[in-house]
Amino acid sequence: MYSIGVIHRFDAAHLVSAVARGLHGHTFTAVTRLKADRLRAPGFVVDFGALKVIARYIDATLDHRNLNEVLGEMSAGRDVATHLLGWCRSNLELPDGVTLAGVVVSEGGTGWEDVPLTSWRRRFEAAHHLPGLGDAHKCSRVHGHTYQVFAIPDESPDVGTAFADEMLIPLDNYLKEGFNYRYLNEWFPVPPTSENLAQHLFAWCEEHLPKVRLAAVRVSETPSTWAEYRRKDLS
Numbered sequence: 001m002y003s004i005g006v007i008h009r010f011d012a013a014h015l016v017s018a019v020a021r022g023l024h025g026h027t028f029t030a031v032t033r034l035k036a037d038r039l040r041a042p043g044f045v046v047d048f049g050a051l052k053v054i055a056r057y058i059d060a061t062l063d064h065r066n067l068n069e070v071l072g073e074m075s076a077g078r079d080v081a082t083h084l085l086g087w088c089r090s091n092l093e094l095p096d097g098v099t100l101a102g103v104v105v106s107e108g109g110t111g112w113e114d115v116p117l118t119s120w121r122r123r124f125e126a127a128h129h130l131p132g133l134g135d136a137h138k139c140s141r142v143h144g145h146t147y148q149v150f151a152i153p154d155e156s157p158d159v160g161t162a163f164a165d166e167m168l169i170p171l172d173n174y175l176k177e178g179f180n181y182r183y184l185n186e187w188f189p190v191p192p193t194s195e196n197l198a199q200h201l202f203a204w205c206e207e208h209l210p211k212v213r214l215a216a217v218r219v220s221e222t223p224s225t226w227a228e229y230r231r232k233d234l235s
């Protein structure tokens with residue numbers, strides 16, 4: 001199972017009955033998540049560019065606002081999430097097989113709270129481009145990212161400890177040799193989208209590190225986008 005997430009931030013005030021002091025404010029973080037069983041060319045759940053409408057809606061409607069004026073009394077984070085989920089259901093045109101998995105809104109959060117603290121994290125610096133998108137698409141140009149990779153442990157109760165960090169040294173070496181300071185298109189067998197990188201690294205771990213019990217591998221190109229490949233029985 002593949003999923004992607006986009007993180008949007010907005011600054012707003014609200015008054016909620018649970019907080020006696022009255023009107024206050026937060027930098028809110030909204031995480032919108034979509035999932036699909038299989039990818040569409042060149043290797044997307046959906047193009048992150050197709051989700052920019054969410055940012056435009058948030059900027060126009062929620063950012064630098066008093067949320068009570070927009071949403072009425074129900075303006076807590078979970079209410080904003082319900083509102084955004086409804087907006088996405090009505091306004092996102094999703095291809096067949098892609099589902100909206102949910103929207104989570106936190107007050108003062110980072111948007112990365114769903115990554116377990118026990119996950120293993122590394123960065124690599126690499127170039128890539130994505131073929132077949134047309135010259136007007138910015139990802140068709142050669143460019144690069146500081147990628148983040150998260151190996152997310154299987155926390156099912158029967159697993160016990162999914163891995164110790166030293167068990168992932170071969171993955172660290174694989175990232176250093178094959179990915180860090182590389183142009184990924186020179187050797188990666190399919191278009192190097194985040195989704196394809198996550199699936200590749202998950203499969204690589206299953207093949208080379210059979211004792212490591214991963215739930216998922218997440219790959220992030222930017223601080224506000226990520227893609228994840230998750231074992232089917234855990235999705």
Ligand SMILES: [Zn+2]
Pocket residue numbers: 014016019024025026107
């Ligand atoms: Zn609040």
Ligand SMILES: [Zn+2]
Pocket residue numbers: 128139143144145221
């Ligand atoms: Zn890119």
